[in-house]
Amino acid sequence: MTATSEGPRIGFVSLGCPKALVDSEQILTQLRAEGYATAHDYAGADLVIVNTCGFIDAAVTESLDAIGEALAENGRVIVTGCLGARSDATGTNLVAATHPRVLAVTGPHAVGEVMDAVHAHLPRPHDPFTDLVPPQGVKLTPTHYAYLKIAEGCNHRCSFCIIPAMRGDLVSRPIGEVMREAETLVKAGVAELLVVSQDTSAYGVDLKYRTDFVAGRPVRTRMTELVKELAGLGVWVRLHYVYPYPHVDEILPLMAEGRVLPYLDVPFQHAHPDVLRRMKRPASGEKNLDRIRAWRAVCPELTIRSTFIAGFPGETEAEFEYLLEFLREAELDRVGCFAYSPVDGASANDLPGALPEALREERRGRFMAVQEPIGARRMRRHVGSIQPVIVDAVNADGAIARSRADAPEIDGNVFIAPPSSISQRNRWRDGVRVGAIVKVRISGADGHDLWGELA
Numbered sequence: 001m002t003a004t005s006e007g008p009r010i011g012f013v014s015l016g017c018p019k020a021l022v023d024s025e026q027i028l029t030q031l032r033a034e035g036y037a038t039a040h041d042y043a044g045a046d047l048v049i050v051n052t053c054g055f056i057d058a059a060v061t062e063s064l065d066a067i068g069e070a071l072a073e074n075g076r077v078i079v080t081g082c083l084g085a086r087s088d089a090t091g092t093n094l095v096a097a098t099h100p101r102v103l104a105v106t107g108p109h110a111v112g113e114v115m116d117a118v119h120a121h122l123p124r125p126h127d128p129f130t131d132l133v134p135p136q137g138v139k140l141t142p143t144h145y146a147y148l149k150i151a152e153g154c155n156h157r158c159s160f161c162i163i164p165a166m167r168g169d170l171v172s173r174p175i176g177e178v179m180r181e182a183e184t185l186v187k188a189g190v191a192e193l194l195v196v197s198q199d200t201s202a203y204g205v206d207l208k209y210r211t212d213f214v215a216g217r218p219v220r221t222r223m224t225e226l227v228k229e230l231a232g233l234g235v236w237v238r239l240h241y242v243y244p245y246p247h248v249d250e251i252l253p254l255m256a257e258g259r260v261l262p263y264l265d266v267p268f269q270h271a272h273p274d275v276l277r278r279m280k281r282p283a284s285g286e287k288n289l290d291r292i293r294a295w296r297a298v299c300p301e302l303t304i305r306s307t308f309i310a311g312f313p314g315e316t317e318a319e320f321e322y323l324l325e326f327l328r329e330a331e332l333d334r335v336g337c338f339a340y341s342p343v344d345g346a347s348a349n350d351l352p353g354a355l356p357e358a359l360r361e362e363r364r365g366r367f368m369a370v371q372e373p374i375g376a377r378r379m380r381r382h383v384g385s386i387q388p389v390i391v392d393a394v395n396a397d398g399a400i401a402r403s404r405a406d407a408p409e410i411d412g413n414v415f416i417a418p419p420s421s422i423s424q425r426n427r428w429r430d431g432v433r434v435g436a437i438v439k440v441r442i443s444g445a446d447g448h449d450l451w452g453e454l455a
């Protein structure tokens with residue numbers, strides 16, 4: 001094929017069976033639709049895609065040779081197809097092990113992943129006159145923070161939840177794809193990334209923690225590795241929906257070093273082991289109090305947010321008291337509590353011992369009465385300290401910001417008083433704008449919000 005436009009040019013080598021040929025056609029169609037041109041030789045290509053076959057030994061050899069030739073002749077190579085899904089005896093991706101210089105490797109039938117790799121390594125320049133969307137896509141969040149969805153669906157079957165029935169089992173996005181989106185967001189001005197999924201700790205389980213490529217480096221699709229990569233982007237990174245599995249301990253040192261926000265959103269839902277078993281909760285066998293103590297020993301600044309359900313079917317007074325005792329011991333920072341309410345289709349509806357609504361509400365009220373002074377005490381510990389905050393809005397009364405302990409929409413705010421001195425006024429003019437991270441001396445707190453002035 002000959003070069004057809006001014007856009008970046010891609011060489012394409014298509015090997016294998018008719019199914020692979022169809023994959024090649026789909027990739028070429030997408031490339032053309034996005035304005036990429038095709039090159040007829042290696043020298044005229046800005047990048048080469050090799051679609052491989054991995055069926056029999058001869059096909060493997062032919063594919064590996066083709067990749068070697070493309071690397072020698074051009075140097076910038078993306079590999080896709082059946083061989084891309086094969087591992088060697090050590091479990092390492094065969095293509096990556098044989099040709100470590102390839103930019104990215106995907107398995108077969110992976111048009112989206114191939115296009116992500118092309119976007120990462122040969123982005124088509126954004127043309128504001130012809131492109132209908134900005135590079136980071138259309139976002140509903142303000143420009144300075146964004147949600148980063150790393151997976152869809154869930155492998156658990158919590159008895160009060162119907163999300164797996166609606167969204168299916170866990171499907172993790174390969175780490176290379178997630179990191180490319182994160183980098184695009186940061187380039188577009190995002191200063192805070194909020195990592196979300198149904199079960200962030202389980203990230204990559206469905207892919208067997210498969211190795212993918214981040215900027216040409218092989219990296220496993222796994223929570224710890226993802227958090228380490230995100231920590232290198234130089235923006236705030238906040239983790240939501242983290243279940244307390246042992247490997248969560250691996251990210252606490254990153255929080256202690258200030259590379260990731262010292263914030264964990266851990267939906268405990270209950271504390272009593274029997275209730276957790278009836279709820280069929282993930283990590284229900286973990287010793288959560290011990291884990292919280294260990295986390296705080298590593299990272300004393302850690303903020304823990306959680307949600308709980310009061311009045312779950314069959315919850316005895318003793319089990320509820322156990323939950324209250326857990327609250328007193330755990331001293332969580334931010335806590336929400338819902339009175340249990342049946343969801344159509346949830347298996348918990350069939351459990352014996354449903355509690356009357358009035359009792360469920362009464363327990364929710366008792367729960368909050370225990371937690372409120374704890375939360376207020378945790379907030380007061382910030383008074384007198386200097387905290388970095390991210391500015392969400394600037395107005396005549398000063399600025400509204402959030403500390404590292406505050407996720408947008410669900411936690412509190414830090415209200416910054418307008419400048420009161422000439423030096424403060426200068427610093428305010430130079431630094432206080434939406435999305436900026438500034439230092440604030442905290443002077444007041446209630447159970448939800450903080451007040452302070454520019455430090």
Ligand code: SF4
Nearest residue numbers: 154156158161163198
């Ligand atoms: S509540 Fe349980 S089943 Fe529902 S999404 Fe969360 S972990 Fe999955």
